Amino acid sequence: AGSTEVDRAEAEEFLRMFHAENPVAGPVEPRIDAVMREIDATGTYWHTPEELAFGARAAWRNNARCIGRLYWRSLQVRDLRTVSDAAGVADHCFEHLGAAFNGGKLRPMISVFAPDTPTRRAPRIWNEQLIRYAGYEQPDGSVLGDPRYCAFTREMMLRGWRPPLPRGAFDVLPLVVETSEEGPQMFPLPHDKVQEVQLEHPELAWFADLGMRWHAVPVISNSQLVIGGVSYPAAPFNGWYMGTEIGARNFGDGDRYDLVPVVAERMGLDTTDEASLWRDRALVEINRAVLHSFRTSGVSITDHHTESSRFLTHLEREERAGRRCPTDWSWIVPPMSGSQTPVFHRYYDTEDQRPNFVTDDGATRRALQGGPPAFG
Amino acid sequence: AGSTEVDRAEAEEFLRMFHAENPVAGPVEPRIDAVMREIDATGTYWHTPEELAFGARAAWRNNARCIGRLYWRSLQVRDLRTVSDAAGVADHCFEHLGAAFNGGKLRPMISVFAPDTPTRRAPRIWNEQLIRYAGYEQPDGSVLGDPRYCAFTREMMLRGWRPPLPRGAFDVLPLVVETSEEGPQMFPLPHDKVQEVQLEHPELAWFADLGMRWHAVPVISNSQLVIGGVSYPAAPFNGWYMGTEIGARNFGDGDRYDLVPVVAERMGLDTTDEASLWRDRALVEINRAVLHSFRTSGVSITDHHTESSRFLTHLEREERAGRRCPTDWSWIVPPMSGSQTPVFHRYYDTEDQRPNFVTDDGATRRALQGGPPAFG
Numbered sequence: 016a017g018s019t020e021v022d023r024a025e026a027e028e029f030l031r032m033f034h035a036e037n038p039v040a041g042p043v044e045p046r047i048d049a050v051m052r053e054i055d056a057t058g059t060y061w062h063t064p065e066e067l068a069f070g071a072r073a074a075w076r077n078n079a080r081c082i083g084r085l086y087w088r089s090l091q092v093r094d095l096r097t098v099s100d101a102a103g104v105a106d107h108c109f110e111h112l113g114a115a116f117n118g119g120k121l122r123p124m125i126s127v128f129a130p131d132t133p134t135r136r137a138p139r140i141w142n143e144q145l146i147r148y149a150g151y152e153q154p155d156g157s158v159l160g161d162p163r164y165c166a167f168t169r170e171m172m173l174r175g176w177r178p179p180l181p182r183g184a185f186d187v188l189p190l191v192v193e194t195s196e197e198g199p200q201m202f203p204l205p206h207d208k209v210q211e212v213q214l215e216h217p218e219l220a221w222f223a224d225l226g227m228r229w230h231a232v233p234v235i236s237n238s239q240l241v242i243g244g245v246s247y248p249a250a251p252f253n254g255w256y257m258g259t260e261i262g263a264r265n266f267g268d269g270d271r272y273d274l275v276p277v278v279a280e281r282m283g284l285d286t287t288d289e290a291s292l293w294r295d296r297a298l299v300e301i302n303r304a305v306l307h308s309f310r311t312s313g314v315s316i317t318d319h320h321t322e323s324s325r326f327l328t329h330l331e332r333e334e335r336a337g338r339r340c341p342t343d344w345s346w347i348v349p350p351m352s353g354s355q356t357p358v359f360h361r362y363y364d365t366e367d368q369r370p371n372f373v374t375d376d377g378a379t380r381r382a383l384q385g386g387p388p389a390f391g
Numbered sequence: 392a393g394s395t396e397v398d399r400a401e402a403e404e405f406l407r408m409f410h411a412e413n414p415v416a417g418p419v420e421p422r423i424d425a426v427m428r429e430i431d432a433t434g435t436y437w438h439t440p441e442e443l444a445f446g447a448r449a450a451w452r453n454n455a456r457c458i459g460r461l462y463w464r465s466l467q468v469r470d471l472r473t474v475s476d477a478a479g480v481a482d483h484c485f486e487h488l489g490a491a492f493n494g495g496k497l498r499p500m501i502s503v504f505a506p507d508t509p510t511r512r513a514p515r516i517w518n519e520q521l522i523r524y525a526g527y528e529q530p531d532g533s534v535l536g537d538p539r540y541c542a543f544t545r546e547m548m549l550r551g552w553r554p555p556l557p558r559g560a561f562d563v564l565p566l567v568v569e570t571s572e573e574g575p576q577m578f579p580l581p582h583d584k585v586q587e588v589q590l591e592h593p594e595l596a597w598f599a600d601l602g603m604r605w606h607a608v609p610v611i612s613n614s615q616l617v618i619g620g621v622s623y624p625a626a627p628f629n630g631w632y633m634g635t636e637i638g639a640r641n642f643g644d645g646d647r648y649d650l651v652p653v654v655a656e657r658m659g660l661d662t663t664d665e666a667s668l669w670r671d672r673a674l675v676e677i678n679r680a681v682l683h684s685f686r687t688s689g690v691s692i693t694d695h696h697t698e699s700s701r702f703l704t705h706l707e708r709e710e711r712a713g714r715r716c717p718t719d720w721s722w723i724v725p726p727m728s729g730s731q732t733p734v735f736h737r738y739y740d741t742e743d744q745r746p747n748f749v750t751d752d753g754a755t756r757r758a759l760q761g762g763p764p765a766f767g
């Protein structure tokens with residue numbers, strides 16, 4: 016029950032790209048020959064450490080949804096391709112959290128575990144990010160915690176996970192690593208690896224009483240890294256947060272923590288009249304609290320204005336380098352004050368490029384529904 | 392120097408659609424036969440008043456960029472197809488402004504002037520909207536008025552337009568109507584047709600001192616209405632404003648009135664630190680001022696939250712009617728607080744449909760550059 020053979024054209028295209036951008040690697044032809052022979056023999060091939068590191072960076076550079084690509088060269092790549100057992104993957108994920116946090120000065124980082132091969136399926140991490148908060152449906156229909164993960168949380172409890180007592184709005188879910196041999200395995204996150212920031216507002220003293228907090232390091236863990244035809248389904252990566260991801264989406268969305276009506280109420284706004292723009296005003300204050308709290312806690316974070324103009328710098332550099340930069344407007348334009356950011360006011364190349372990160376339906380289902388398992 | 396023959400397939404498709412949606416019009420076959428004979432004889436055909444009215448409404452309904460489509464059936468259609476001289480077009484445009492304003496209770500309305508035919512080119516209105524404000528480049532490089540129309544303004548002055556003295560930030564540009572016989576002709580707008588709202592803020596008293604105002608009725612005048620293969624290049628239409636069009640874009644964009652830094656300064660915000668979200672805060676207050684001022688002046692306006700949820704109602708109705716609703720996410724999601732509106736959180740049909748409004752490059756150039764003329 017392995018995956019199919021590596022696509023030779025994709026392998027060759029990647030090798031040509033790697034050698035073209037990295038002259039120090041020498042002529043590409045011998046390497047292509049060797050890789051083709053390796054695919055003949057095994058159905059796949061093993062990237063050199065340099066190819067792997069470049070491939071991961073190029074995948075970031077090519078991801079049309081990411082506004083943070085200016086620093087793509089700085090990605091730290093942890094080569095963990097020999098790790099393929101559930102406990103090993105989990106342990107290295109926890110190490111990743113610590114190394115990426117780096118005392119608050121976050122480091123963009125990726126941990127690449129064993130690839131899919133024709134003879135052996137790679138491990139899968141179920142969680143959407145290494146750190147995610149449980150969502151508990153309450154008897155009255157409301158949700159304690161993150162509603163996005165209600166189904167996942169329920170499934171984890173069926174699998175034997177015991178939530179902390181008393182349950183809270185920020186209970187860290189266990190990490191689930193599945194291998195074809197072991198099936199899905201749960202691993203609680205070590206407390207010292209879960210760095211969090213308590214939220215307070217620079218002016219509104221009552222904001223701290225809401226008891227909101229968020230984790231410092233966003234490590235996306237259910238995307239597949241695809242390089243030259245080889246798939247790395249377990250390749251968790253992180254940058255640092257852009258404030259709106261937390262303040263506008265995680266806290267602001269009606270089907271997440273839904274904090275806008277709560278904050279508007281505390282601010283004394285007229286929530287009976289949409290034209291008072293109470294939603295907009297509360298949204299801004301929530302986002303100010305996020306940026307302020309991360310900053311005073313000494314944890315890297317960026318605001319959407321700064322990151323937008325950095326992204327335009329990135330586009331210029333890519334253009335000067337003669338490369339296209341695939342960009343998805345609807346993901347790049349921030350979820351608040353869109354037209355106040357320079358990324359709003361232009362068109363982009365949209366054609367997909369490889370290497371890249373891709374998320375398939377099965378991975379999304381496991382991350383949100385907590386199953387079914389990848390390996391029957 | 393006429394346009395080419397009407398596309399028969401497009402004509403037939405439209406007639407089938409009209410008859411399918413309007414059973415009272417009777418069987419379609421006789422009408423198709425008649426239209427085909429008319430195209431044989433003249434290269435074009437004349438819509439019945441009912442076809443014209445339905446076609447204009449369907450064009451609105453099909454426009455992927457418009458969030459205001461819930462009320463598409465209510466569009467008032469002024470059949471002015473026999474009007475094709477510059478002065479006649481201008482006069483009826485001024486009448487349109489008065490009828491659409493309707494004492495503040497705005498009426499969605501379209502005035503359809505003579506179509507393009509193989510023997511006679513239709514009149515063209517150069518202006519992007521009937522009411523637009525001049526932009527004057529100042530010796531110090533700054534702009535008085537609307538920078539979007541600097542080139543258009545310059546061109547009008549070369550053509551003999553005399554700005555009012557002293558020049559102001561809200562000088563209404565002349566209307567330019569071009570016909571193939573007369574060339575471009577300028578018509579000053581009658582004062583009583585230019586209804587405006589002075590801006591004040593519900594709480595910030597100094598806001599009124601900024602001297603900002605905006606016109607009440609947005610009449611887009613350089614889009615072509617295309618129905619069943621027939622083009623109506625002069626077919627100005629209006630709804631009412633959604634506040635963000637004025638508050639976020641016209642006042643907020645850096646290359647328009649660029650009010651955000653000015654308001655942030657008056658609010659005493661820390662404009663040296665992007666993370667203070669001074670742009671976002673000032674933007675919200677400008678938009679509150681817009682909604683508040685229109686409302687207290689008794690002029691129809693809508694906010695982006697209300698209009699977003701109306702649009703979802705429209706989508707449901709269209710779905711129930713078995714129709715696709717072409718929708719462009721990047722135009723429908725408002726330019727501020729995007730993710731706070733329900734339209735942000737879904738996908739849409741994107742395939743174009745006819746009838747529709749289309750804007751060609753020549754029309755855009757005339758609206759922004761003030762030329763070159765459509766008819767050499």
Ligand code: HEM
Nearest residue numbers: 075078080081082083123124125252253254255256257372
């Ligand atoms: C360095 C700081 C970084 C910032 C500020 C940043 C910012 C963002 C933002 C705001 C999004 C949209 C998230 C959403 O709306 O859900 C995003 C998406 C994404 N980023 Fe980045 N990013 C950073 C680093 C990275 C790194 C290191 C990688 C990979 C090596 C990466 C790969 C991606 C991918 C694949 C997505 C799309 C995720 C999806 O499809 O859900 N980013 N990024």
Ligand code: HEM
Nearest residue numbers: 451454456457458459499500501628629630631632633748
């Ligand atoms: C009734 C109230 C209406 C509202 C609130 C409304 C709202 C809007 C908004 C917010 C936009 C985007 C404008 C921009 O970002 O530049 C838009 C675009 C558009 N609307 Fe509507 N609209 C209304 C009525 C109408 C009517 C009556 C028509 C035509 C009969 C129409 C046709 C269009 C078209 C063609 C566009 C695209 C304009 C372009 O391409 O620049 N709308 N509308």
